[in-house]
Amino acid sequence: MTRILRTAAAQLGPIARDEPRAGVVARMIALLESAAAQGADLVVFPELALTTFFPRWFMEDAAEIDAFFETEMPNAATMPLFQRAKELGVAFSFGYAEIALEGGTRHHYNTAIIVDKAGQIVNRYRKVHLPGHPEHEPWRAFQHLEKRYFEPSPEGFSAVETLGGVLAQAICNDRRWPETYRECALRGAEMMLIGYNTPRHYPPAPEHDHLQDFHNHLSLQAGAYANGMWVIGVAKAGVEEGCDLIGGSAIVAPTGEIVAVAQTLGDELVIADCDLDRCAEIRSNIFDFAKHRRPEVYTRLTARD
Ligand code: CDV
Numbered sequence: 001m002t003r004i005l006r007t008a009a010a011q012l013g014p015i016a017r018d019e020p021r022a023g024v025v026a027r028m029i030a031l032l033e034s035a036a037a038q039g040a041d042l043v044v045f046p047e048l049a050l051t052t053f054f055p056r057w058f059m060e061d062a063a064e065i066d067a068f069f070e071t072e073m074p075n076a077a078t079m080p081l082f083q084r085a086k087e088l089g090v091a092f093s094f095g096y097a098e099i100a101l102e103g104g105t106r107h108h109y110n111t112a113i114i115v116d117k118a119g120q121i122v123n124r125y126r127k128v129h130l131p132g133h134p135e136h137e138p139w140r141a142f143q144h145l146e147k148r149y150f151e152p153s154p155e156g157f158s159a160v161e162t163l164g165g166v167l168a169q170a171i172c173n174d175r176r177w178p179e180t181y182r183e184c185a186l187r188g189a190e191m192m193l194i195g196y197n198t199p200r201h202y203p204p205a206p207e208h209d210h211l212q213d214f215h216n217h218l219s220l221q222a223g224a225y226a227n228g229m230w231v232i233g234v235a236k237a238g239v240e241e242g243c244d245l246i247g248g249s250a251i252v253a254p255t256g257e258i259v260a261v262a263q264t265l266g267d268e269l270v271i272a273d274c275d276l277d278r279c280a281e282i283r284s285n286i287f288d289f290a291k292h293r294r295p296e297v298y299t300r301l302t303a304r305d
Contacts, residue, residue, distance in 0.1 A: 003164050003276040005191070008035035008043045009232050011249040013266035014240035015052045021077035024050055027267055028094070029084050035269055036088040041117075041163060043085075045094035046195035046236040047172045048110065050077065053197040053236065054097075055145040056243055058136040065149060069097040069108060073121065086119035091163055095171055095195045097149075098126070110150045112169050112195060116162050123160040125169035126153035129177055140203040142243050146173075159187035165276040172196035175233065176215070179301070181223035186289070190276045191230040192223065198235070200244040212246050217258065225256030228282030230274045238265035254282045 010031040015024055028045060035043045048054075054068045073096065074082045085092050091114065098111035110127035130152050132144030157180070159168040168189035174180045175194045184192060200212050208215070216233065224231040230253065237247035249262040251272040260272040283289065 005041045005163055005165065005274045005276060006039050007191075007230075007232055007251060007272060007274045008038070008040040009234040009249040009251055009260075009262070009270040010035065010043050010045045011234055011247060011262050011264075011266075011268045011270065012046055012049060012236050013264075013268075014238040014245070015236070017052045017054075017241055019052065021050050025077060025081050028081055031267060031269055032081070032085055032088065032090060032092060035271065036090045038269070038271055040090060040271060043090055043092040044193045044195070044232045044234050045092065046234045047095040047112065047197050048097060049094040049195065049236070050096050052241055053243070053245070055132060055149055056142040056199075056241070058143050058145060058148075066099065069099045071099045071101075073098070073113065082115065082119050085115065086117075089117050091115060091117045093169065093193050093195075108150050109153065110146065110171055112171055112193070114160065114162065114167060114169065114193065122162045123158060123167065123169060125158060125171070126155065127171040127174060128153045128156055128180070129173045131173040137203075141201060142199070142203075144199075144203075157183045157187065159184055159189040165190045167191050167193060170194045172198065175223065175231075176219045178223065178226065181227045181229065181231075185227035185229055185283075189229055190279045191232065191274060193232050193234075194220070195234045196236070198246045200246055213248050216246060216248050217250060220250060220252050221256040221258065224252040224254055225282065226287060228254045228279045228287050230254060230276070230279070232274075235262070237262070254279045 093114045095112040098109045100107045114123040130146045132146040134147040166188040168184035170180045220233045235249045247265045251260045260270045
């Protein structure tokens with residue numbers, strides 16, 4: 001029996017600061033319906049898919065900040081997406097800003113979930129690697145305040161058995177870290193779902209701005225190849241509130257080859273048939289972990305110093 005997941009990377013174009021969630025969800029449903037009409041099993045949306053990328057602004061007012069967060073999922077705004085996907089029998093994933101009440105304390109996370117074809121949330125991942133800075137840095141053309149608005153995940157990575165395979169999630173900056181893919185691969189993941197918001201301009205090192213698209217695909221392709229897994233990279237793209245976000249949403253095979261890639265910087269589907277059994281092409285060969293890995297000499301990888 002083949003294990004082919006027809007997967008759609010559902011790239012989103014810019015979302016304005018004042019665009020209501022209902023408008024964004026309507027755009028997501030349009031992409032979902034188009035993907036379903038093309039036989040997709042799984043539709044993957046980007047990081048912080050429901051709102052504009054708000055960490056670009058310095059804010060001090062808690063209510064103003066919390067307005068970008070969701071306190072429950074699904075909620076009134078996203079329920080139409082959950083319902084339509086269930087009617088169509090399509091699984092999906094998306095990122096959002098989460099407020100979680102844990103032990104009587106409110107926590108803020110940059111979160112992504114996987115929802116199966118029956119409409120159940122089967123995986124919830126909170127971003128591990130939070131880039132940026134915690135305080136206002138007015139010298140920047142725009143802020144990147146993820147370290148101010150979010151806490152890093154306390155639980156780390158997870159892999160879930162669903163859709164006949166094993167799926168894992170990461171969020172944006174996580175994709176640049178080789179540890180992300182290896183940790184998930186060791187947990188059995190055969191496909192990584194990774195949404196991102198990546199500005200073309202990186203204020204601390206503007207000399208690398210022209211390399212943003214290259215570094216994006218380099219990271220996705222290297223992660224896929226060195227771990228023998230499918231990688232679905234999905235952008236929020238285009239000029240959002242004056243900030244130029246890269247596109248380049250891509251589906252990468254376990255060989256590291258890009259099999260489908262976005263052509264625009266707007267709402268766009270990138271679709272490919274992902275045969276999960278192809279992971280063995282790499283994992284039973286050059287990266288056969290059981291045969292060739294040497295964890296006993298990798299002692300620095302989990303040590304603090
Ligand atoms: N949303 C992100 O995590 N963006 C970061 C940038 C800005 C450093 C990224 O790695 O793409």
